[in-house]
Amino acid sequence: AMKCVIGGAHLRVFRRAIHAIARISDEFWFDPIEKGLALRSVNSSRSAYACVFFSSMFFQHYCWTAVSQPCQKEKQLSLPCKLIIKSVLPVFRCVNVLERNVEKCSIYTNINDHHITFQLLCKHGVVKTYNLVFQDCDPLQAVFAKHLCPNILKVHSRLLAEIMIHFPTSQEEVTLSVTPMKVCFKSYTEEDTDFSKTMLTEIQLNPEEFDYFQVGVDSEVTFCLKELRGLLAFSEVTSVPVSIHFDVSGKPIAFSIEDMVLEASFILATLSDVEKERASQQAPERENSGAVASKKPQWNSNAANTASAKPASPLAKQEIKDIPRAAKREVTGTEGTAMTEAEERAALGEAAGAQYQKVRRPRPQLQGSPISYFCKRCIFQFHSLFFGAVSCQKDAPSHSFHSLATASDTEEDFGNAQSSPV
Amino acid sequence: MRFRAKIVDLACLNHFSRVINTIAKLAKTCTLRLTVSKLYFILSDKVANGGVSMWCELCQGNFFDEFQMEGVAAEHNEIYLELVPENLSRALKTAQSAKAVKIKLTNKHCPCLRVAVELPSLSSSSRIVTHDIPVGIIPRRLWNDFREPSVPDFDVSIYLPVLKTMKSIVERMKNLSNSIVIEANLSGEMNLKIETDLVSVTTHFKDLGNPAWASEDGCQSSAQDRDLESMAEARIDIKKLQQLLAGQQVNPTKAMCNIVSKRIVHFILLHEDVSLQYFIPALA
Secondary structure, eight states: OOOEEEHHHHHHHHHHHHHHTTTTTTTTEEEEEEEEEEEEEEEETTTEEHHHHHGGGGEEEEEEBBBOOOOOOOSSSOOOEEEEHHHGGGGGGOOHHHHHHHHEEEEEEEETTTEEEEEEEEGGEEEEEEEEEEEEEEOOOOOOOOOOSEEEEEOOOOHHHHHHSSSSOOEEEEEEESSSEEEEEEEOOOOOOOOTTOEEEEEEEGGGGEEEEESSOOOEEEEEEHHHHHHHHHHHHHOOOOOEEEEEEEEEEEEEEEEESEEEEEEEEEOOOOHHHHHTTTTGGGOOOOHHHHHHTTTTTTHHTTTTTTOHHHHHHHHHHHHHHHHHHHHHTTTTOOOOOOHHHHHHHSSHHHHHHHHHOHHHHHHHHHHHHHHIIIIIIIIIIIIIOOOOOOOOOOOTOOOOOOOOOSSSSSSSSSSSSS | OEEEEEEEHHHHHHHHHHHHHHHHOOOOOEEEOOOSSSSEEEOOOOOOGGTOOEEEEEGGGTTEEEEEEEESSSSTEEEEEEEEEHHHHHHHHTTTTTTTTEEEEEEEEHHHHHEEEEEEEESSOOOEEEEEEEEEOOGGGGGGOOOOOOOOOEEEEOOOOHHHHHHHHHHHHHHTTTTEEEEOOHHHHHHHHEEEESSSSEEEOOOOOOOOOOOOOOTTHHHHSTTTTTTTEEEEEEEHHHHHHHHSSSSSSEEEEEEETTTTTEEEOOOOOOEEEOOOOOOO
């Protein structure tokens, strides 16, 4: 159970955070833990993940207690809830009204009733109370080892906003191209882009414009701009520099901000070169995701789950490309070769060992339960997105997959911290 | 075919941006005609446009610090391009504080106008933003489609009321009706009328003044013989009128319209260095 109070000045920041996360998905995870409150979201194709963590110091008052469910043997260390963004946005809608009239906002969770209550205490004794129902859900957390990224840029949010403003709001994908000498953001184009109909924009910058500029490897990464705009708007109210961690194409790119009371990270998948190549080879058949899928001999029943993600965007294509690999692992799993605990935990990125324990069940049971779908998708997509080949014993690891997760060593305590949580 | 131009002066750049913004509001696609001394934005009266046509003329010397053009051939030293003015408007939108803007005709993947904006930056070298705007080259055999429209044999010519006022009135009328009647006479009176089943609204303007047109032989006699009080009217699509008025970002030096009864309304908006003519045909 959690109760917290957000003071007037910080309401603006909280509101921007919710709006930023709204760019990613329609629903988000509301995850209070002892140290503070985390809001997380992941999009349907698992190609974008956002997390904003407010430490307890952000709040005027923050109180969290562990709750033990009668059916659980262990104490739940955290119980994340899933909320629909559309229900929450109206609470923080009119920003002017918000800033002038609302003195503070209290948030209470009521586990038994499955409610979260948002209470706005306004001037003149007006109190607005919103009771929102939440859904129980599995924890969501991505693990991304930022410190392993060869390329790191730090830039003031103002500059980043000034750059992105040159792209039209309809621009979906943007390519960031870096060498030690220059930085360039440009509209993304595919081989079959109709140049006679598309306006292309390119912005060239001098590395000197960045507060911190480290380019370990020349790279060109393409990511979804739409999803990033939320973070840009959010970072403007915090006036904290934005850090960009990335690697070569295909590896995720992370945009993060951090100050004394909050941390936010937006991790976006990037288009991989291999996928681009394959895409051009299979261009004629590309419209039908099913066709692509059927070429994979390993594709098994999981196709039903994942083929529904049509490759409308290049990023989705990446997902489909990676799935067969994981699908193969799933198959080996049912044959009894379970993943090691460390791998599985790394894949799910559990915040708390207790949660992890709950999830780790013998394979056959996993298939049927509602959790299994989430786990499967988690393993496949997060696996493909963030971890590359978390050592799959059977396959020769392809060169393009490097584990980005600091895979937790088996000797580490389960109860202790996870590896670089986001 | 070559074209390069450069604007360095901020005021000129803003002025040029405003013109482009106006054009962008009036036409989704239009023709850009480049000659040695002038630029023209042309919309010819096709059915697809709803019969409206537009002719906008600028003197390049008033905007560009550098302007070099080589047409398709020596005797036809002009370039006709088809483009989406909204793209150009967008490219210039973020150039408010630019050090320089260069426009060039290029042909990398396809013919493009490359707009390169040099922006000030915190570092020693400038930030450069490049926009490649796809254009279509219009072949010479089609140039005849884009000739300057002649001033119609109008019944009444009258100065328009203050555009801002006219705009807010038309905007409100737009909610009530799809068409509007413009009528005016040679006594400086103009009425804007809408009529629906439920309501009719008329706004009266007076003392607007009538421009004196230089009389050519025989042409003006019909207008001069005209009864001063008699109204010439035309019913036009209200959205087109609203678009024209909404697109004006600066008050023109002169604004007038010529009405050919039941046929067409010809609007003329003159600024110091830009002239815009817009034709809206009467509805059946």
